[in-house]
Amino acid sequence: xxxxxxxxxxxxIIICASDARAxxxxxxxxxxxxxxxxxxxxxxxxxxxxxxxxxxMQLAPASLTKIMTTYVVFSALQRGTISLDDExxxxxxxxxxxxxxxxxxxxxxxxxxxxxxxMIVQSGNDASVALAEHVAGTESVFAEMMNQYASRxxxxxxxxxxxxxxxxxxxxxxxxxxxxxxxxxxxxxxEFYEWHAVREFTYNNIKxxxxxxxxxxxxxxxxxxxxxxxxxxxCLVASAKRGDMRLISVVLGTSSKKTRTDGSQxxxxxxxxxxxxxxxxxxxxxxxxxRIWKSANEFSELGVLEDLYITIRRGSYDNLESTLDIPxxxxxxxxxxxxxxxxxxxxxxxxLVNAPLRALADNPEGSFWxxxxxxxxxxxx
Numbered sequence: 001x002x003x004x005x006x007x008x009x010x011x012x013i014i015i016c017a018s019d020a021r022a023x024x025x026x027x028x029x030x031x032x033x034x035x036x037x038x039x040x041x042x043x044x045x046x047x048x049x050x051x052x053x054x055x056x057m058q059l060a061p062a063s064l065t066k067i068m069t070t071y072v073v074f075s076a077l078q079r080g081t082i083s084l085d086d087e088x089x090x091x092x093x094x095x096x097x098x099x100x101x102x103x104x105x106x107x108x109x110x111x112x113x114x115x116x117x118x119m120i121v122q123s124g125n126d127a128s129v130a131l132a133e134h135v136a137g138t139e140s141v142f143a144e145m146m147n148q149y150a151s152r153x154x155x156x157x158x159x160x161x162x163x164x165x166x167x168x169x170x171x172x173x174x175x176x177x178x179x180x181x182x183x184x185x186x187x188x189x190x191e192f193y194e195w196h197a198v199r200e201f202t203y204n205n206i207k208x209x210x211x212x213x214x215x216x217x218x219x220x221x222x223x224x225x226x227x228x229x230x231x232x233x234x235c236l237v238a239s240a241k242r243g244d245m246r247l248i249s250v251v252l253g254t255s256s257k258k259t260r261t262d263g264s265q266x267x268x269x270x271x272x273x274x275x276x277x278x279x280x281x282x283x284x285x286x287x288x289x290x291r292i293w294k295s296a297n298e299f300s301e302l303g304v305l306e307d308l309y310i311t312i313r314r315g316s317y318d319n320l321e322s323t324l325d326i327p328x329x330x331x332x333x334x335x336x337x338x339x340x341x342x343x344x345x346x347x348x349x350x351x352l353v354n355a356p357l358r359a360l361a362d363n364p365e366g367s368f369w370x371x372x373x374x375x376x377x378x379x380x381x
Contacts, residue, residue, distance in 0.1 A: 067182060
């Protein structure tokens with residue numbers, strides 16, 4: 001085959017052969033109408049947005065703030081700077097925290113493990129402040145850490161002034177940012193995430209129930225957090241897994257507990273009913289090859305370094321089309337992981353995936369003879 005066949009082209013790949021007689025994709029109705037100022041539902045694995053309303057609007061997040069507090073504490077646990085067995089001495093500042101409480105006593109010692117459950121399950125403001133002080137010394141320094149992590153995660157609409165979500169000027173987030181944060185907690189800390197499904201926790205002989213009513217209504221729901229202040233209204237970030245598909249919904253600014261619960265349930269049902277998530281390519285799978293000039297190996301295998309998923313409307317998988325754009329000339333040396341081509345996946349002319357294909361192995365410069373031969377060949381291209 002002529003080397004010309006390996007470059008200066010768009011290689012069209014039909015992911016699944018489309019049969020003209022195949023059933024038409026399932027029609028997609030409009031998303032449900034819920035009484036919220038803002039909402040968003042995404043697929044947790046692919047990150048694909050399924051439905052949204054005012055998803056970038058900056059709003060007071062109330063106790064949804066504690067999802068970021070949890071993320072920072074989980075990060076400290078993962079790094080080993082704190083441990084679940086650490087005994088935290090409760091300060092008067094933490095003890096005096098207003099609003100929802102775990103009911104820890106000033107001067108008492110409480111384990112990080114119990115404080116986390118008190119924050120995640122009981123939404124304790126006192127537990128949140130105690131954890132913030134243990135990780136960073138003071139709540140204000142901890143808030144700086146929260147903002148640093150938010151920046152790293154791409155949460156550009158968020159700014160945190162405390163660890164609790166109590167009203168503070170400029171303390172804001174958005175549905176999109178909170179969905180991004182929930183997705184990060186699920187992906188980065190799977191061993192800790194399961195605590196968000198705990199329905200009840202007893203501390204100091206006081207049993208409190210998780211305020212996420214979906215944990216009792218829908219067995220597929222396993223997190224994450226409710227929130228409420230007068231300014232924020234009733235809010236809920238929820239996640240559910242049915243089969244191999246996980247969705248995250250964010251509902252902000254509703255008028256009641258029932259509205260936030262019903263609205264979240266409606267969004268989750270909508271996403272699972274009308275959409276599906278598929279694995280397109282596995283990490284390390286050879287998707288194509290590229291001609292590498294002046295190299296030790298004439299070709300380099302191309303693929304993705306992480307599993308590549310796509311979320312689409314149900315019944316439309318056979319209609320997916322993919323194009324692979326490989327530059328006309330690629331020169332050695334090539335390093336493992338180096339992007340060499342661009343993969344685009346579309347459905348009905350809508351671009352759904354735009355991802356680099358990377359070299360799956362090193363391909364160093366060739367011998368003097370190989371480089372000389374390719375130099376001559378390139379004169380005729």
